[in-house]
Amino acid sequence: MRLKWNPIVKKDLQVTARSMRLSWGLFAYEAVLTMTFLMALSMIQRAGSSYYSTSNVYSRLIYLFPALCVAQVCIVALIVPIITASAISGEKERQTFDIMLTTCMSPFSIVLGKVMSAVLRILFFVAAGMPIMALAFVVGGLSWSYLLYFVLTIILLSLLSGSIGILCSALCRRSITAVILSYAFYFVVYILTFFPMVIRLFITQGDNGGESLLFLLFNPIIFYEEFFMQLMSGESLFGGEAFRFSLDEVGFVTYHLAHGKVWMFVSAGCIFLLSVLLLLAAAWKVNPMHSSSGRKRKKG
Amino acid sequence: MLYINNLTKNYGSFTAVNQLSLHIPAGDLFGFVGPNGAGKTTTIRIICGLLRASSGSVRIGGTTAAVGSKEMKRMIGYVPDFFGVYDNLRVREYMDMYGSMYGMYSRDIARLTDDLLQLVNLSDKKEVYVDTLSRGMKQRLCVARALLHNPSLLILDEPSSGLDPRARVEMKELLKNLHSMGKTIVISSHILSELSEMCNSIGIMNHGQLITAGRIEDIMQQLSGGKRIHIQVASGMENAVRIIKEQAGVRIESVRENEIVILFGGADEQISALIGYMLQNQVVLTGFYREEGSLESLFMQLTGGDAQ
Numbered sequence: 001m002r003l004k005w006n007p008i009v010k011k012d013l014q015v016t017a018r019s020m021r022l023s024w025g026l027f028a029y030e031a032v033l034t035m036t037f038l039m040a041l042s043m044i045q046r047a048g049s050s051y052y053s054t055s056n057v058y059s060r061l062i063y064l065f066p067a068l069c070v071a072q073v074c075i076v077a078l079i080v081p082i083i084t085a086s087a088i089s090g091e092k093e094r095q096t097f098d099i100m101l102t103t104c105m106s107p108f109s110i111v112l113g114k115v116m117s118a119v120l121r122i123l124f125f126v127a128a129g130m131p132i133m134a135l136a137f138v139v140g141g142l143s144w145s146y147l148l149y150f151v152l153t154i155i156l157l158s159l160l161s162g163s164i165g166i167l168c169s170a171l172c173r174r175s176i177t178a179v180i181l182s183y184a185f186y187f188v189v190y191i192l193t194f195f196p197m198v199i200r201l202f203i204t205q206g207d208n209g210g211e212s213l214l215f216l217l218f219n220p221i222i223f224y225e226e227f228f229m230q231l232m233s234g235e236s237l238f239g240g241e242a243f244r245f246s247l248d249e250v251g252f253v254t255y256h257l258a259h260g261k262v263w264m265f266v267s268a269g270c271i272f273l274l275s276v277l278l279l280l281a282a283a284w285k286v287n288p289m290h291s292s293s294g295r296k297r298k299k300g
Numbered sequence: 301m302l303y304i305n306n307l308t309k310n311y312g313s314f315t316a317v318n319q320l321s322l323h324i325p326a327g328d329l330f331g332f333v334g335p336n337g338a339g340k341t342t343t344i345r346i347i348c349g350l351l352r353a354s355s356g357s358v359r360i361g362g363t364t365a366a367v368g369s370k371e372m373k374r375m376i377g378y379v380p381d382f383f384g385v386y387d388n389l390r391v392r393e394y395m396d397m398y399g400s401m402y403g404m405y406s407r408d409i410a411r412l413t414d415d416l417l418q419l420v421n422l423s424d425k426k427e428v429y430v431d432t433l434s435r436g437m438k439q440r441l442c443v444a445r446a447l448l449h450n451p452s453l454l455i456l457d458e459p460s461s462g463l464d465p466r467a468r469v470e471m472k473e474l475l476k477n478l479h480s481m482g483k484t485i486v487i488s489s490h491i492l493s494e495l496s497e498m499c500n501s502i503g504i505m506n507h508g509q510l511i512t513a514g515r516i517e518d519i520m521q522q523l524s525g526g527k528r529i530h531i532q533v534a535s536g537m538e539n540a541v542r543i544i545k546e547q548a549g550v551r552i553e554s555v556r557e558n559e560i561v562i563l564f565g566g567a568d569e570q571i572s573a574l575i576g577y578m579l580q581n582q583v584v585l586t587g588f589y590r591e592e593g594s595l596e597s598l599f600m601q602l603t604g605g606d607a608q
Contacts, residue, residue: 007400011389018388094384099445102348102378103401104370288350289368 007105008113009120016121025079029125033071033132040067064136066228069150072129073157073224076122080158081182083121084165086175087114088286093175101288108283111170115162115279122158126151146231153227153268157220160271163278164189170285189274193219211251213238217263217270226264236261301326301484302347302453307356309342309508316342318508320356324486324501326452329479331495332488333599334505340488341381343505344457347486348378360453374402377446381458383438385431391417392426395445402449409448416444420474436467440474447478454478456487460494472498492599504599520598528553529571531560531578532587540583547574558586 016022044060088111091097100110133147164185165178172178196212204210216222226237238250239258247255257263284290302324309317317339324330332340345351347358349368358367360375386394392413399409417423420440425433433441439459446454459475460468468491475498479485489495495502496516503513512519533540537558544550544562549570553561564571575588 005400007397010400011386011393011397014393015386015388091384094386095380095382096384096386098345098348098350098380099378099384099398100401101350102373102376103398104373104403104449105401106370287368289352 006113009117012117026128033129036071037132040064061139065142068133076157077161080118080161081165083118084162085169085178085182087166088169089172089175089178107287111166111279111282115166118162119158126154159275163275167278167282170282208249213250213254217267218274223267236263303359305357308354310354315508320510322513326484327482328501329485329499331499331502333502338505339508340505344455348376375452377451377454379442379446379456379459381461383442387431389430390427394430398445399448416447420444436463454483454485458489460491527564528591529562529564530589532558534584534586536583539581540578543578
């Protein structure tokens with residue numbers, strides 16, 4: 001069997017690797033991570049340097065890991081739409097997209113190639129940030145497998161952010177419009193998924209969120225919160241000792257998912273499914289055979 | 301080779317292409333002519349699978365593959381009017397990328413790239429970045445790219461637009477060369493003189509409709525009612541006029557001091573017989589030629605003088 005690269009991934013990586021933007025991007029990424037590390041270190045040292053403090057400052061250094069992870073997650077969530085939102089619209093602006101569509105590549109392969117190249121570019125950044133991440137491990141208390149899990153979640157987040165970007169790119173003719181629309185879409189996924197819960201709590205006067213919490217399965221903020229809780233304390237956000245939510249408060253499904261400690265995995269599945277649906281929608285949109293009327297070109 | 305049957309494309313209430321039916325035989329170099337907004341580009345985009353037709357069908361060769369299907373795409377090489385470039389991509393890599401998009405193996409792409417770059421006279425530019433090439437070179441590279449998967453049909457949408465005169469000549473020579481190799485080529489162009497030099501058949505479109513299509517000479521003949529022949533006579537003018545009038549299928553258009561212009565609808569053998577008969581009857585001829593009609597005049601006549 002012959003394993004073939006998606007030609008778009010290959011081209012995008014070739015073009016990106018030769019661009020100065022990659023070097024500057026890596027520099028900025030490393031700088032932000034370093035600053036985060038130094039700030040987190042300083043806060044931890046200050047918190048543990050009280051004269052009467054009984055806790056050892058070294059035990060608190062474990063929190064460097066989530067601090068660096070959150071910084072990386074924020075950077076990835078912010079930059080992936082910028083990369084992918086111009087992926088299709090940029091090809092349209094360059095007038096290379098028509099040629100691409102006349103080749104044997106299916107529209108789905110084209111959008112998948114664009115997202116995969118974005119994910120791979122993010123992995124460049126993640127790999128470049130590894131030495132700084134490794135500093136969180138020098139004091140012990142953390143397993144190296146956590147790093148692997150974190151990289152997997154970054155891939156998932158890149159896939160979701162990339163899919164949002166690529167759909168917006170397919171919908172818009174201009175890259176800048178696509179970037180703006182991507183962030184509007186972010187608002188829907190990151191903020192509006194809280195709305196059913198808020199409305200439910202408002203109706204029940206704060207008694208219970210019920211099944212409205214299931215919308216949060218699609219929310220990357222809650223996913224990461226659950227991920228770090230599981231990683232650092234072994235507890236689930238909705239089923240841990242800290243909050244002690246009852247079945248009525250969080251609803252039947254959430255209660256059992258949280259107590260079975262599978263909320264995070266189900267959430268990962270939901271985010272993956274959402275990403276695939278967004279990719280399919282983007283592929284449908286760019287397929288000229290599905291476009292109802294198209295737009296009249298000015299030429300003959 | 302290319303069969304288009306009742307092709308129609310509507311944009312809301314506007315009909316860009318209206319019931320277009322056309323057959324382009326294999327090995328033809330076909331020119332699509334028409335004023336702006338005539339529907340040429342729309343037709344080309346439908347053939348290439350870049351636009352969905354409102355109704356009608358397009359077929360290539362003997363296949364029944366649908367427009368936009370992989371099978372159909374494999375049979376078409378498309379050269380758009382504008383060459384978009386990627387920064388930081390070399391000519392070799394550009395060809396490799398598009399070859400891969402057709403599912404070709406890298407070693408085949410490398411071999412074909414060498415041949416095609418030689419064909420389009422860009423062999424020495426293999427390692428050069430695409431965005432540094434001149435517009436004419438980019439357009440030739442685009443032709444090489446379109447030929448990479450060995451399509452049966454090459455479609456060029458205004459390949460000479462924006463090119464300088466030298467690049468135009470090079471492009472024309474390249475297309476003639478491809479035609480001589482037996483490729484079926486469809487070109488949409490505004491440069492009528494160029495088309496008349498290259499194409500052996502044309503289709504004239506106006507307001508979304510195909511006004512006429514076929515061999516250029518046949519269309520000229522149809523429109524003028526026959527071949528226009530100039531006969532220059534040194535002596536025996538009266539005799540010459542009498543002989544011509546006696547011939548069936550020949551109409552005298554004008555008689556000047558030393559020249560008779562006739563319209564002749566018959567075969568070439570008949571005209572040589574007519575000349576021979578004149579010579580036998582003491583008519584001394586000093587010249588004899590068939591008038592070449594211009595595509596420009598034909599186009600203006602058919603489109604009612606619409607400016608291009």
